[in-house]
Amino acid sequence: VDEGPVKSWHKSVCRYCGTGCGVMLGMNKDKLVRVRGDQEAHNKGVICIKGSMLDSVMKNPNRLKTPKIKKNGKFVEASWEEAMTLMTDKFKESLAQNGPESIGFYGSGQLLIEESYTANKLFKAGLRSNNVDGNPRLCMASAAVGYTQTFGKDEPPGAYVDIDHAETFFLIGSNAYECHPPLWERIMMRKKANKNVKIIVVDPRKTKTAEHADIYLPVLPGKDMALLNSMCCVMAELNLLDEDFISKYVNFNDGKKKISLEEYKDFLKDYRPEKVADELGLTPREIREVAYQFASSKATMSLWTMGINQRVQGVYLNNTLNSLHLITGQICRPGATPLSLTGQSNACGGVRDTGSLSHLLPNGRLIAKEPHRREMEKLWKVPEGTIAPKPGFHALAMFDEMVKDKVKVALIMCTNPAQTLPNNRYYRKGMEKAFLVVSEIFEDTETAKFADILLPAALYIEKEGVYGQTERRYQIIEKLREPVGEARSDFDILVDFANRMGQGKLISYKTPTECWDEYRIISKSSKYDFSGITRERLKKERGIQWPCPSVDHPGTVRRYIKGDPFVPSDKKVYFYGKPDGRATVFARPYIPGKEDISKEKPLFLTTGRVISQWHSGTMTYKVPELKHSAGPGRFVFHPQDAGIYKVKKGDRIEVESSRGKMEGIVAISEHETPGVVFAAFYDQTFLINNVVSDDYDPYSKEPDYKVTAINVKKV
Ligand code: MGD
Ligand code: SF4
Numbered sequence: 113v114d115e116g117p118v119k120s121w122h123k124s125v126c127r128y129c130g131t132g133c134g135v136m137l138g139m140n141k142d143k144l145v146r147v148r149g150d151q152e153a154h155n156k157g158v159i160c161i162k163g164s165m166l167d168s169v170m171k172n173p174n175r176l177k178t179p180k181i182k183k184n185g186k187f188v189e190a191s192w193e194e195a196m197t198l199m200t201d202k203f204k205e206s207l208a209q210n211g212p213e214s215i216g217f218y219g220s221g222q223l224l225i226e227e228s229y230t231a232n233k234l235f236k237a238g239l240r241s242n243n244v245d246g247n248p249r250l251c252m253a254s255a256a257v258g259y260t261q262t263f264g265k266d267e268p269p270g271a272y273v274d275i276d277h278a279e280t281f282f283l284i285g286s287n288a289y290e291c292h293p294p295l296w297e298r299i300m301m302r303k304k305a306n307k308n309v310k311i312i313v314v315d316p317r318k319t320k321t322a323e324h325a326d327i328y329l330p331v332l333p334g335k336d337m338a339l340l341n342s343m344c345c346v347m348a349e350l351n352l353l354d355e356d357f358i359s360k361y362v363n364f365n366d367g368k369k370k371i372s373l374e375e376y377k378d379f380l381k382d383y384r385p386e387k388v389a390d391e392l393g394l395t396p397r398e399i400r401e402v403a404y405q406f407a408s409s410k411a412t413m414s415l416w417t418m419g420i421n422q423r424v425q426g427v428y429l430n431n432t433l434n435s436l437h438l439i440t441g442q443i444c445r446p447g448a449t450p451l452s453l454t455g456q457s458n459a460c461g462g463v464r465d466t467g468s469l470s471h472l473l474p475n476g477r478l479i480a481k482e483p484h485r486r487e488m489e490k491l492w493k494v495p496e497g498t499i500a501p502k503p504g505f506h507a508l509a510m511f512d513e514m515v516k517d518k519v520k521v522a523l524i525m526c527t528n529p530a531q532t533l534p535n536n537r538y539y540r541k542g543m544e545k546a547f548l549v550v551s552e553i554f555e556d557t558e559t560a561k562f563a564d565i566l567l568p569a570a571l572y573i574e575k576e577g578v579y580g581q582t583e584r585r586y587q588i589i590e591k592l593r594e595p596v597g598e599a600r601s602d603f604d605i606l607v608d609f610a611n612r613m614g615q616g617k618l619i620s621y622k623t624p625t626e627c628w629d630e631y632r633i634i635s636k637s638s639k640y641d642f643s644g645i646t647r648e649r650l651k652k653e654r655g656i657q658w659p660c661p662s663v664d665h666p667g668t669v670r671r672y673i674k675g676d677p678f679v680p681s682d683k684k685v686y687f688y689g690k691p692d693g694r695a696t697v698f699a700r701p702y703i704p705g706k707e708d709i710s711k712e713k714p715l716f717l718t719t720g721r722v723i724s725q726w727h728s729g730t731m732t733y734k735v736p737e738l739k740h741s742a743g744p745g746r747f748v749f750h751p752q753d754a755g756i757y758k759v760k761k762g763d764r765i766e767v768e769s770s771r772g773k774m775e776g777i778v779a780i781s782e783h784e785t786p787g788v789v790f791a792a793f794y795d796q797t798f799l800i801n802n803v804v805s806d807d808y809d810p811y812s813k814e815p816d817y818k819v820t821a822i823n824v825k826k827v
Contacts, residue, residue, distance in 0.1 A: 115143040115171070123150055123654070125579050125587045126163040127222075127572045128726045130454025131292045132581030133159045134654055135166070137573065142593035144170045144573065149294075153654045154272055154585065160293040161724055161738065166572070168735040176555045176568040177597025187555070187566060192598065195565050199523075199549045200612040202564075206521040206547075207239065212500065216243035216510050216519050219468055220526035221251060221459030224577025224589070226624040227602045228458075229631050231525070232468040234606060237492045238615035242479055242504030243519060245470045247527045248459040249507035253812035254421040255452035256464050258430020262438075262696055264689020265639060266464055266476055269671045270413070270449025271583040271657065275302055277447030280409035281311045282402075284336065284433070285419020285818075289320035290723040292417075292453050296321065310409070312402055314339065315419060316718060317790060318783050327402060330785050332393040333716040334819040337425045337702035339399065340432040342388050345380035346403035347440060353407075354441030361685050362438050363694045371699065379699040388702075407440040411447030418455060418720060422818050424707075427811040428700035435697040444673045444685045454582040461580015465640060466631070470504035474631070475638035479503045491634050494618065506813040508533065508806060514542025523609075525551040525602050526569065530558035531728040534815045535771045535806035536799060551602055557730050558796060568599040575601035577624045578650065584668070586645050587655035603627070636661070639678055639688060705819055707770070707805050709787070713821035715753065716788045717769065719800055720817070729794035745798030746777050747791055747824070750784040757824055769803040769822045776800075789822065 118138030126133045134153020138146030144167045149157035179195035180187040190198075206214045217235050219228055228246075235244045256266045263269065275281075275298045288296040303309040313325035316333045331339055347353055355373075364376045371379075385396035392399075406412050414437065420429045430452070437443040437450050454460055467474040477484035485499045505513050511533060513519040519542075533539045543562035550563035553571045560566055576591040595601070600608075603624050610619035621627045625647050635658075636643040642658035644665045649656060656667040661677050668676050672687050679686045687695040709716060724741040726732040733739050747767060749759060759765055763778045767789075776791070776798055784790050791800040805820040 115145045116140040118146050122590065122592055124573065124589050126159065127166055128162050128457060129292065130456050130459060130582050131155065131294055132457065132579060132585060132587060133163055133294055135159060135163060137592065139592055155294040158294040158297050162726055162732055165735050165738060169731045170572065172734055175553055175596045176566060177599060178568060180566040182564050195567060196608060196612060199565055199609065202521045202547050203613060210520060212239060212241035213243065213518060214520045215239060215241050216505065216522040218510060218522055218524045218527060218529065219246035221246065221248040221456030221463050223458065223462050223526045223602055225458065225462045225466060225580060226577045226627040227606060228462040228468040229466040230603060230606045230619060230627060232466055233492060234610045234615055234619055236499055237494045238610065238618045239613065240498065240500055242470055242500055242502065243510055244468055244504060245507045245510055246463055246468060247532065248456065248463040249469060249814060250532065251455040252421055252452065252459050253814040254423065254426025254430050254809055257427045257812040258434060261698065262431055262434040263687050267460065267584050268451050269443065270451045271669045273669060274413050274447050274449050274451065275299055278302065278411050278413035279308055279447065280405055280412040282406055282412060282414040283312065283321060284314040284414065284416045286415050286417045286453055287319040287321045287720065288415060288453065291721050293723065310405055312405060316785055316788050318785060329394055329398055329402060333718055333788060334705045334707065335392050337429055337432065338383060338388040339392050340429065340436065341380060341383035341702060342385050342399050343403040343406060343436060344439060345383045346385060346400050347407045348377045348380055350404065353439050357441035358439060361687060361694050363696050364699065365696050366699045376697065376699050406436060411445060412442040413447055414450045415453055417453040419818055422814060422816055424705045424807050424809055424816045425703060426809040426814050431698045431700050438695055438697050457581065458579040460582060461578060461586055465580055470506050475635055475640040491637065508808060508813065508815060511539035511542040514546040517545060519546060521547045523549045524559060528557045528559045528728040528730060530562055531796060531799060532793065532801065534801050534804040534817055536801040537772055551605055554730055567605055568597060570595035570599045570601040574599065575603065577603065578628060584657045585655040586642060586650065586658065588650035590651065705816065706807055707819045707821045709821050713823045715822050715824065717767065717791065717803065717820040717822045718788055718818050719791050719793055719804060722792045725792065725794035727794065729796060733794055742794060744777065745792055745795030745800065746779040747789050748779045748781050748784055749789055750786045751780055751782065752786040754780050759826060764827050765824050766827050767803055767822050767824050769805060769820045771803055771805055774802045775827055
C-alpha cells in the first residue's frame with residue numbers, strides 16, 4: 113500500500129531484537145511509511161531485513177481492535193468496561209478463595225520498561241504475589257545468573273564499542289550473522305581494518321557465522337562445558353594465566369568454598385585436551401590452538417547467546433566464559449571483555465533491571481533476602497512485610513502449576529507461550545485449565561486461542577516508553593500515532609487494572625513519564641543508578657549507558673574500571689558487586705545432560721532463529737517478503753544424515769523425542785552438521801516445541817532448547 117511521501121523523520125529504536133538498533137522512522141501524518149538505520153546511533157545506520165520492514169507490520173489491517181470475551185468457546189466482542197470488570201472479578205475471586213499464589217503475571221522482554229516495572233510492582237507489592245515471570249527466563253536467565261555469580265552484579269562489564277578494539281573474537285553458541293546482523297557487520301569491519309583479527313566460532317551447526325571463522329570448532333551438542341574447562345586447563349599448563357591480574361582481582365571457588373589457584377589448577381587436570389577431545393568431537397590440537405589464541409591475543413572479546421544460555425548447564429557455561437577472561441586478564445581493557453548478546457529488545461532493561469522475574473526485585477535485589485525486601489518496601493512506600501518472602505513460580509513452574517490447578521488466573525502480556533514454551537503440549541494443558549487474560553496485538557496467535565479475555569494492545573510507536581539493551585544502553589521509543597481501533601498500551605491496561613484492584617495509591621502515576629521518574633529515582637539507591645537518564649535526555653540523545661548518576665554524567669561504557677562512578681578513585685579495577693572487590697572464578701564441572709544420543713534416539717535436535725523471522729512469527733510471518741524468505745518451518749538435515757536416514761527434500765517425516773512425536777517436512781543443508789537436525793520455531797503450523805525437551809538449568813531455570821535426542825522415520 114502506498115501511503116505517500118515522508119513528511120517527517122523521527123529517531124526511534126527497532127521493535128524486535130536485543131541489538132537495539134537505532135532507526136529513523138519516516139512518517140506521513142500518522143502513517144509509518146519508511147524505515148532506515150540511524151547513522152548517529154550505535155549501529156551507525158546498519159539495520160537488518162526485519163527492522164527495515166517494520167512499516168509492513170504497522171500497516172497490517174488484521175490487528176485485534178476490540179476486547180473480546182470467550183463465551184461458549186467463541187470470542188465475542190466486548191467493551192473495555194466489560195472486559196476489565198470480568199478480569200478484575202476473576203483476580204479478586206481467586207485471591208480471596210485461593211490466595212496470592214493462585215494468580216500470576218507472565219510478561220515479556222518486549223514490554224517497555226514502564227510496563228514491566230508497573231506489573232512487577234503491582235503484583236509483588238500490591239497483590240502480594242511473586243508469581244511474576246516472563247519469556248526472558250527462556251532467553252537470558254543463565255547469562256544474568258552467570259554474571260551475578262561471577263561479578264556480584266548482573267549486566268555486562270563491556271559494550272559494543274569493544275568490537276572496534278578486539279583482536280580475537282570468541283563466538284560460542286551465537287549465530288550473530290543471522291541473529292544480530294549489525295553487530296556481525298561491525299565484527300567484519302574490524303577484521304577488514306586489522307589483519308591480525310581472528311574469529312573463532314564454536315557451534316554444532318556450520319552457521320553462516322561459522323562459515324566466516326578463521327577457526328571453527330564443530331563441537332557436539334551439549335558438550336562444550338568440557339571444552340571451556342579444557343581451554344582453561346591448557347592456559348594453566350602453558351603458563352598463559354595473568355597471575356598479576358589474578359592476585360589483585362580474582363578469588364577461586366569450588367561452588368561451596370574458596371579454593372586456591374593451585375586447587376583450581378588441580379580441578380582442571382581432568383579436562384586435559386587428550387582426555388576430553390573425543391567426547392567433544394574435536395582434536396586436542398584444535399583445543400590447544402583456540403586456548404592459545406584466546407589467552408595470547410592483545411584483546412579477546414567473547415560473544416555468546418542462546419547456544420550457551422538455553423542449556424541445562426547454562427549458568428556453569430556463563431561462569432566459565434567469564435572465568436576465561438578473568439584468568440587471562442582479558443577483561444577491563446578496550447576490546448577485552450565477555451559480552452552476552454541479548455535476544456529481546458528489552459529483556460535487559462525491562463525485565464532483568466526492573467527485577468520482573470519470580471525471584472527478583474528491582475535493580476538486582478533478591479526476594480529471598482530480607483534486607484532487599486525491606487529496602488524495596490521503603491522505596492515503594494508499603495508497610496514492612498508486604499512483599500512475600502518466598503520467590504514465585506518461574507516460567508515453566510507457573511504453567512506447570514496451572515496444570516496442577518494451583519495457579520488459576522493469569523495475565524499474559526506481549527508473549528506467546530503456547531508456541532514458544534518447550535514440551536509445549538504439556539504446558540498447554542495448564543493454559544486450557546487456567547483463566548487467562550491475554551493482551552495481544554493479533555487474535556490469531558497460539559496463546560490467544562487459550563484466552564478467556566483478549567485485550568487489544570497498542571503496538572510499537574502507538575505507545576511510548578524506554579527499552580534497555582545488551583550493553584546497559586537505555587533508549588526511548590516515542591509515540592508517533594494513536595493505537596488502532598480501541599487498542600490501549602499495556603501500560604494503560606496495567607494502570608487501569610491496578611486501580612480496579614484497589615491499588616491506585618501504589619500505582620499512583622498516570623503516564624509512562626511519571627512512572628519513569630519514579631523508577632529513575634529509585635535506581636539511585638542501587639549500583640544500577642541511572643537517575644541521570646531523564647526523559648528529556650533520552651529524547652535528545654541516542655541512548656545512554658548506565659550507571660549514570662547525574663544529569664550531567666555521560667553514562668558508563670565499561671564497568672568496574674576507572675570512569676565507572678562506583679570504582680574508588682584509587683583503584684584501576686574494582687569488582688564492586690563483591691564485598692572484597694574481587695570477581696569469582698568458579699571450578700564448574702562438565703555434567704553430561706540427560707538428552708544424549710543413543711541407539712533409540714541417534715540424532716540431536718537443535719532449534720533457534722533465522723534471519724528473517726522474529727520468534728513465533730506473529731509479526732514477521734505476516735510480512736510477505738519475510739515469509740517468502742523464511743519459507744515454512746522444516747526439519748533441516750545434513751546431506752550425510754539424509755543419506756543415512758534415507759530422506760530427501762520435501763519428504764514428510766515423523767520425529768520422536770522423549771516428550772512426544774510430530775510430523776514435518778525435510779530440508780537439506782550443508783550448514784548442518786552430521787548427527788544434528790535443526791528446526792526454527794517461527795511457524796505456527798510447525799510447532800517444533802511439541803518435541804523439544806523442557807529440561808532446565810537448576811540455577812537459572814532456563815530451559816534447554818538446544819539439545820533434544822530424537823529419532824526419525826518416514827511417514
Ligand atoms: P514472540 O513471538 O516474541 O514469542 O517467545 P515469545 O515471547 O512467546 O511473542 C510476542 C507476542 O507479543 C506476539 O504474539 C506478538 O503478536 C505480541 N505483541 C507484539 N507487540 C506487542 C505489544 O506491544 N503488546 C502486547 N500485549 N503484545 C504484543 C520468545 C521466546 O521463545 C524466547 S524469548 C526465547 S529466547 C525462546 N527461544 C526458543 C528457541 O530458541 N527455540 C525454540 N524451539 N523455542 C524457543 N522459544 C522461546
Ligand atoms: Fe531490529 Fe535486531 Fe534487526 Fe537491529 S538487528 S534491525 S534491532 S531486528
